[in-house]
Amino acid sequence: MTHRIRAARPEDLQHLYEMAKLTGGGFTNLPPDRKALTAKLERSAQAYANLEEGDPKSERDELFVLVLEDVATGEVRGTSQIFTRVGQQWPFYSYRIATLTQHSKELNRTFRAEMLNLVTDLEGSSEVGGLFLHPSERAGGLGMLLARSRYLFIAMHRKRFSDRILAELRGVIDERGGSPFWDGVAGRFFGMNFQEADYFNAINGHQFIADLMPKHPVYIAMLPETARSAIGLPHPSGRAAMRMLEEEGFAHEGYVDIFDGGPTMTARTDRVESIASAKAVPIAHVRAPEGSGTAAKALVATGRLADFRCCFAEIGESAEGLVLDPIAAASLGVGEGDTVWHVRR
Incomplete structure (x- = not known):
């Protein structure tokens, strides 16, 4: 059986919608909402139709949606996405783990406190994301094909992309479909559970975070153990994806997702193995x-x-x-x- 990656088309909507219903939550780039998916496909079509190579310093954020197609049947069995420059339409927020060291001469003790700082450090980076492979196709290296084809696309259209690239991995989701990290941190300020916030973000974007998220640092020691233990950990289904990213040269540099605490991996674009070797x-x-x-x-x-x-x-x-x-x-x-x-x- 032969599969290939190709550009997504408007007629792929139903396939994408059916796959979106299988993600299990926490998958912002593939929401189970026809209107949101239609908007993604329209945005992607505009990017594919733009023949300008672009200025490396351009602030244009384009989205390219790719799909995995069974050549024999024409069925779409997976998808992935590439963003040229995040944070141009609305702020791109992350938490960054930082350490504050304080010393007391009287007690002769040094205290080190880890904190979560709300930052927009990664604004302007390119992003690879939205990777989902149909459960019945998770063999034969098709996940690798979906993931690495994005780097070949970037290499072939290098001027459209930033010098820095990131990938957000889905964080820990409990058996209820909730997020221990969200419950322990942001959920206290938003009056909505993780599923509601994640869905709202997928449909409407990050602006409500800017409106409501407190800007002061969060001391990790003050969080519940369930939230602390989830910081920087990928969802079990994302561990293989994390290993693939590490093999490509991505690293976890202390950035985590503001919703579920999953790790954000970063790299220099030209040092990503599949781009440098293409x-x-x-x-x-x-x-x-x-x-x-x-x-x-x-x-x-x-x-x-x-x-x-x-x-x-x-x-x-x-x-x-x-x-x-x-x-x-x-x-x-x-x-x-x-x-x-x-x-x-």
Whole structure:
């Protein structure tokens, strides 16, 4: 069975809606709301239609929605998203963990208190997010295809993206669908439970946080144990995603999500492994590469903006150049002489 990544289209709405109902909450970028998903697809369509390369210092925040498609059936089995520059429409808030050290000469003691500071440090960064793979497809490396195809897209459209990139991982959600972190911190100020706040944020954006969130630091020691233990931990379903991010060069530098306390991972865009290693080369031959002596598994991509496509492939090298397997070539719609981008799997 062959899958490929392509740009999302308006007719993907129903597939996205059905997947959104499976996320289990805390998944802001994929809300189970047709109106919100339609708005996302419209915003994405505008980004794909914008042929301008863009100024690296531009304040334009574009959204690109990608989908994982079963080539044989045309069904959409997963999705992911890329934001060019967050925090331009409304503030992009995070908590950053900081330490305050105080010393008492009389007691001869030093006290160190960890605090959560509300910041907009990551404003202007690019973001990879919204990754969801249908539960029945969680095998064969398709999650990796969804995740890493975004980096090939960035490499192929580098001028549109910032020099810093982030990824927010969903935090701990309890058996009731609530968030221990939200209950112990922000929930005390908003008069709504986590599900209500998360849904409102997904539909309406972060502005209500600016309106109601207290701006003073929160001392972690004063929080309930359930909230403290959730800070910086990913949801169990997100541990593999966190490992993949770390392998790409992302790190947790003390930023956590203001809703569920999940870790925010950051990196320098040009140092992300799949971006730094991506190469653009012309196809010399479309055939099985086993006989080339350099056969390897790779992610291969082609097309700009709305024509972007990416899939797993077998590649090799010959005296004339790149060798690409016929199944991948058919999935991507490319042939000899066409240029593709690739990165080793």
